[in-house]
Amino acid sequence: MTLEQLRIFLAVADRLHVTRAADALNLTQSAVSASISALENRHDIKLFDRVGRRIILTEAGDALVPEARRLLARAEAVEMVLEDFAQNTRGRLRLYASQTVANYWLPQRMVTLHRQHPGIELDLRVGNTAQVAQSVEDGDADLGLIEGEVSQGELHRQVVARDSLVLVMARSHPWSARRGIPVADYATQSWVLRESGSGTRSEFERVLIKAGLTLADLKVSLELPSNEAVLAAVAAGESLSVMSRRAAVASGKATHMVDVPGGERPFAVLTHPKRYRTRAVNAMIEILSAP
Structure with missing residues (x-):
């Protein structure tokens, strides 16, 4: 073989x-x-x-x-280790990012890496936060980019940026005239949410728990696998959803946004502490960590 x-x-x-x-x-x-x-x-x-x-x-x-x-x-x-000893910042760098990070934050940093280190070949896959963490844990990805927390205890998690959660709703929704909405009121509405395992959903659950609620207290009508699908469903109906401010602003959909109280959240890079960190990995982390 x-x-x-x-x-x-x-x-x-x-x-x-x-x-x-x-x-x-x-x-x-x-x-x-x-x-x-x-x-x-x-x-x-x-x-x-x-x-x-x-x-x-x-x-x-x-x-x-x-x-x-x-x-x-x-x-x-093994090949990357050998390349590293050749004193060249080159090789293939496997990135796995959650949807919000991959679509709205990471691309410009990938361009910066390519400009500074054209010898590095980038391979990007996109999934939800749980999939990203598992891929880094299994060694299928060199770096993982996620929103929020992960359950894999061995992984090293370094915060590299900040974001916030917002409620999104159709402009015709009765709440679109309100500037602030207490979390306790969320149980009165119908919801469209991202799938289980997404960083947005896990961070939203954290906000609910702090307010004494759980997802079981909400009327969840749909669970969808992408931000675009969620925004389309919200714009077409009377349901609310929650997502990254970066994603909601970038989408250009005809929706209204309201800040989620306590919805600030980090973007983080995941690495495996027992795996060799090449010059390519360190170069990417340096760019991700830049202000």
């Missing part, structure tokens, strides 16, 4: 399509098929089944995916 075989296997597993995997890897379809066949024959297993005109992972293939990811992540970490 080689690392290249594992890279090819993961490319096919991610896309469940040999041709698309070959295009992504800049290989021929026959080369990709031959690599998968060699891996299967070497271990006398089947990694993919063909169902009609498509392929699916077998039980063995599904079990191999997380192990292959971990092994390739460690191989990339």
Whole structure:
């Protein structure tokens, strides 16, 4: 088994399509098929089944995916250490950021890094806060960028910026004329919220708890996986939601904003204390920490 075989296997597993995997890897379809066949024959297993005109992972293939990811992540970490000793700030930096951070705060800092260190290749994935923290914990990301707190105890969390939560509502909503709204009044309204695991939602829960409420006290009509979806639902109906001020301002949607009492929250960078910090990682953290 080689690392290249594992890279090819993961490319096919991610896309469940040999041709698309070959295009992504800049290989021929026959080369990709031959690599998968060699891996299967070497271990006398089947990694993919063909169902009609498509392929699916077998039980063995599904079990191999997380192990292959971990092994390739460690191989990339070794490569980064060696690159670092070459006295060059270069290599691939894997970032995983929560939606608000990735869409409204991080891009200009990525541009700064590229301008200062053009030899660093950036790879950005976007998810919710829980997914980001787990990826850093597992070694799939070098840096995680999140809003709020995380439960993974081993990770190092460094605050690099501040944000605040705001209520968002249609301009026709009865509360749009109010400048301040006590948290105790929130239980009287219908809500559209981000999904469980999002930083915005966890910070909102913190605000509710301080006021003696929980999410169970609210009338939650919808849970949606993105800020854009939440804003569209709020603009079209009579429900309230809560989100980052940065996201609400940047969206340009026809909604009204009201500050959430006690809704100040941090943006933070996550690193794993037991993993080697390359020059590329340190360069990114320095830029993220700049005023």
